[in-house]
Amino acid sequence: MLTLDLRSDTLTKPSPGMIEAMYTAPLGDDVFGEDPTVNALEEKIAALFGMEAALFCPSGTMTNQIAIRLHTGPQKEVICHQYSHIYLYEGGGIMANSMASVKLLTGDLGKINASQVAESINPDDVHAPETSLVSLENTMNKGGGSIYTLEEIKPIHALCKEKGIKIHLDGARLFNALVETGESPADWGAKFDTISICLSKGLGCPIGSVLLGTKADIKRARKVRKVFGGGMRQAGFLAAAGIYALDHQVERLKEDHHRARLLGELLVQAPHVAEVLPVATNIVIARLEGSNPETYLQQLAAKGILGVKFGKDLVRFVTHLDFGDAHLEEFGRQIRRI
Numbered sequence: 134m135l136t137l138d139l140r141s142d143t144l145t146k147p148s149p150g151m152i153e154a155m156y157t158a159p160l161g162d163d164v165f166g167e168d169p170t171v172n173a174l175e176e177k178i179a180a181l182f183g184m185e186a187a188l189f190c191p192s193g194t195m196t197n198q199i200a201i202r203l204h205t206g207p208q209k210e211v212i213c214h215q216y217s218h219i220y221l222y223e224g225g226g227i228m229a230n231s232m233a234s235v236k237l238l239t240g241d242l243g244k245i246n247a248s249q250v251a252e253s254i255n256p257d258d259v260h261a262p263e264t265s266l267v268s269l270e271n272t273m274n275k276g277g278g279s280i281y282t283l284e285e286i287k288p289i290h291a292l293c294k295e296k297g298i299k300i301h302l303d304g305a306r307l308f309n310a311l312v313e314t315g316e317s318p319a320d321w322g323a324k325f326d327t328i329s330i331c332l333s334k335g336l337g338c339p340i341g342s343v344l345l346g347t348k349a350d351i352k353r354a355r356k357v358r359k360v361f362g363g364g365m366r367q368a369g370f371l372a373a374a375g376i377y378a379l380d381h382q383v384e385r386l387k388e389d390h391h392r393a394r395l396l397g398e399l400l401v402q403a404p405h406v407a408e409v410l411p412v413a414t415n416i417v418i419a420r421l422e423g424s425n426p427e428t429y430l431q432q433l434a435a436k437g438i439l440g441v442k443f444g445k446d447l448v449r450f451v452t453h454l455d456f457g458d459a460h461l462e463e464f465g466r467q468i469r470r471i
């Protein structure tokens with residue numbers, strides 16, 4: 134039986150070309166700043182986004198948490214959407230790592246706008262934590278892979294600059310957004326103090342995320358990475374995968390999006406599916422009726438299809454590098470038989 138593992142785009146295995154790049158990477162000790170491949174990855178991605186510097190880390194949780202540590206602290210507050218990864222899925226790290234407070238906003242498809250942010254900035258008052266950071270997510274996982282356009286970001290960025298508030302982007306899947314909109318990485322780099330990018334999602338690397346920022350911020354970030362236990366030694370093996378992914382596996386994200394849209398169309402017609410959220414990138418969220426996520430996912434698993442529960446009556450499927458046309462066909466055959 135073919136297994137269609139659509140639980141996440143983190144499940145991909147390195148492609149043959151990527152493995153070759155990893156095997157042949159020149160190595161050094163990155164805690165000493167001497168791994169040439171890590172340095173090359175950091176320089177390459179910083180240049181791509183027109184930002185001064187970058188830091189290679191083991192996970193996107195770490196890059197986000199380092200950014201939050203840089204921009205907040207005790208008695209400070211970060212503004213974000215209530216469904217943000219930094220709030221929901223990082224183990225309470227905002228408090229545990231930075232001792233900061235959070236203001237959660239609501240908004241369609243996981244997105245927030247400048248007027249909401251403006252209303253949420255605390256006054257300079259002895260009672261209130263100081264608003265020091267706004268954090269956005271693109272694409273928005275809980276919003277069904279929804280996209281922020283640069284036009285939507287501009288007024289939030291302008292407001293933050295006016296108020297002296299830092300702005301961070303959890304860009305775990307930023308490249309998924311950019312291949313859809315055609316916007317340039319450099320235009321995004323100009324609108325954020327820090328950006329976190331995952332190499333281990335749609336880009337297909339086994340491990341790794343990158344934090345982008347100013348030279349001064351990345352210098353501080355390097356110290357925070359050390360205290361978080363994220364200083365790695367011959368990490369060039371992993372950085373080589375990142376360089377390979379940036380060179381060869383960005384444009385192909387469009388294929389994932391195409392298959393996700395087709396998968397959504399198959400799901401809408403399938404039994405027990407009430408609706409499918411708009412499919413903008415590689416994430417497909419379906420609302421069930423006449424079943425529940427536990428039962429439905431069990432029935433799917435028996436037919437070789439894996440997804441995850443994503444709410445009381447929601448299930449999520451994510452397309453990726455290791456999900457091709459044959460897998461999509463098989464999905465179509467099986468999903469009708471539940």
Ligand SMILES: *Cc1c(COP(=O)(O)O)cnc(C)c1O
Pocket residue numbers: 191192193194195197218219270272274303305306331333334342
């Ligand atoms: C996956 C993900 C991260 C980082 O997760 P790690 O597993 O720690 O790499 C951050 N933000 C979003 C939106 C994600 O989907």
